[in-house]
Amino acid sequence: MEKIKQAYNTEDFREKGHEMVDFIADFLQDSLEEKNKVIQYKKPENQLEYWKNYNKNGIDFLKDVTENSIHLHNPKYIGHQVSAIAPFSAITSMLTSTLNNGMAIYEMGSTATALEKIIAEKFAEKLNFSKNADGFLTSGGTLASLTALLAARQEKSEKDVWKNGNSENYAIMVSEQAHYCIDRAARIMGLGEQGIIKIPSNEKFEMDISCLENEFQKAQEKNLKVIAIVGSACSTSTGSYDDLHAISTFAKEKNIWFHIDGAHGGAVVFSEKYKHLLDGVEKADSVIIDLHKMMMTPALATIVMFKNKKHSYQTFHQKAQYLWEKHEDEDWFNLAKRTFECTKYMMSVKFMSIVQEYGYEVFEEFIDKTHDTTLEFAKLIEKHPNFELPVTPKSNILCFKLISDLDIQEQNNIHSKIRQKLIENGDFYIVQTTLNGKVYLRLTLMNPFTELKHLEILLEDILKLENTFKTEKAH
Numbered sequence: 001m002e003k004i005k006q007a008y009n010t011e012d013f014r015e016k017g018h019e020m021v022d023f024i025a026d027f028l029q030d031s032l033e034e035k036n037k038v039i040q041y042k043k044p045e046n047q048l049e050y051w052k053n054y055n056k057n058g059i060d061f062l063k064d065v066t067e068n069s070i071h072l073h074n075p076k077y078i079g080h081q082v083s084a085i086a087p088f089s090a091i092t093s094m095l096t097s098t099l100n101n102g103m104a105i106y107e108m109g110s111t112a113t114a115l116e117k118i119i120a121e122k123f124a125e126k127l128n129f130s131k132n133a134d135g136f137l138t139s140g141g142t143l144a145s146l147t148a149l150l151a152a153r154q155e156k157s158e159k160d161v162w163k164n165g166n167s168e169n170y171a172i173m174v175s176e177q178a179h180y181c182i183d184r185a186a187r188i189m190g191l192g193e194q195g196i197i198k199i200p201s202n203e204k205f206e207m208d209i210s211c212l213e214n215e216f217q218k219a220q221e222k223n224l225k226v227i228a229i230v231g232s233a234c235s236t237s238t239g240s241y242d243d244l245h246a247i248s249t250f251a252k253e254k255n256i257w258f259h260i261d262g263a264h265g266g267a268v269v270f271s272e273k274y275k276h277l278l279d280g281v282e283k284a285d286s287v288i289i290d291l292h293k294m295m296m297t298p299a300l301a302t303i304v305m306f307k308n309k310k311h312s313y314q315t316f317h318q319k320a321q322y323l324w325e326k327h328e329d330e331d332w333f334n335l336a337k338r339t340f341e342c343t344k345y346m347m348s349v350k351f352m353s354i355v356q357e358y359g360y361e362v363f364e365e366f367i368d369k370t371h372d373t374t375l376e377f378a379k380l381i382e383k384h385p386n387f388e389l390p391v392t393p394k395s396n397i398l399c400f401k402l403i404s405d406l407d408i409q410e411q412n413n414i415h416s417k418i419r420q421k422l423i424e425n426g427d428f429y430i431v432q433t434t435l436n437g438k439v440y441l442r443l444t445l446m447n448p449f450t451e452l453k454h455l456e457i458l459l460e461d462i463l464k465l466e467n468t469f470k471t472e473k474a475h
């Protein structure tokens, strides 16, 4: 029992906890003030080697984890869509990890379950859904969309798929610009490649609505039964918002389910200034929104909302009678009935701790600031002699590239090399994406402290790197 006694020693916890909170507070301050690099880049094999040969423990281990991780609170982190969390929620995470309530049934997470219901009611209000809406939290946008699409299939198929399996060739329509999680969901549902109908996008990288009828007809000729259409709000690569009104009209006409992937952009319903981007959202049958993207919450935490609460019980028809006894509709508090997870993290507490501390207004400030700066930066690029945009951004996601007379292949190589070098230097973290065969550098402003001045420095760094690569090539 010697090791067990050590592992549960509360005085040891107190001492290390205090030291760690001080360390994290300093780390956050240094990150916000850009005193450290955004990333200490190591090649995968070197990272593995480092940890294989590692032998420190306790706080030293945690400090070295920090040192060797990417730092989202540095304003020069402008890469993937994961939030620089509100620090208070880290304190919450310490508590929820300690409580470790499993959430599957009411008694195993009573507070977190009640908070989850309150959050769903708030989102229903913000989405302009009626009182008949309901939703719950799940582990990430990928799982959330799969959950919603399973409910869509139960609703739109003639037979009980949960019981009998796929009895027809079901299909889902989605823009070619959508996040790959929709394609993955379709395949997990056994629909195969034919079951995912990719709709071409227009010059703004939005779903081309004029193609819908034709694609639907083609599907019918192939004997496919379209069950759902998915709108992106917004898309991952360019942050483009599909025309939700038009998609909804189409869905209604064809009697198919309308799902919205709002993993990134759904949060704009909290902003007076930007909520118009989600016009038409109230017409969807289901919507998902990641709280760990634009809502300052530690990963993972995603809300999946259903316009009709009945549908939220429809995903899994499997019964586990020992867990719940009452009629389905009364069972909002036994969450595992509706979620993929059995044991689930107390994600509602992480989110609500931010709301209790700062109010819902904090999200509006966050959204406005990150969007405003991105749109200002877009104007700067539009006027810049060396850079161009593929499309004027609407959100806090922006793609751009160098104007160049090199052939596309060479331009692509240079852009990839520039991005790699930026990461290896560790001064910035940005990503890249390919649009119409061209590599673009891609930014997402996930940190409210990223200012125009940081982005101007980024442009200077990129121009210097371009010069270096061109000179190297000339020699």
Ligand SMILES: Cc1ncc(COP(=O)(O)O)c(C=O)c1O
Binding pocket: 081, 139, 140, 141, 142, 143, 179, 181, 232, 234, 235, 236, 261, 262, 263, 264, 290, 302
């Ligand atoms: C539009 C969109 N949908 C879904 C996802 C996947 O969400 P998650 O990483 O929470 O599974 C992303 C992630 O970037 C996204 O941008």
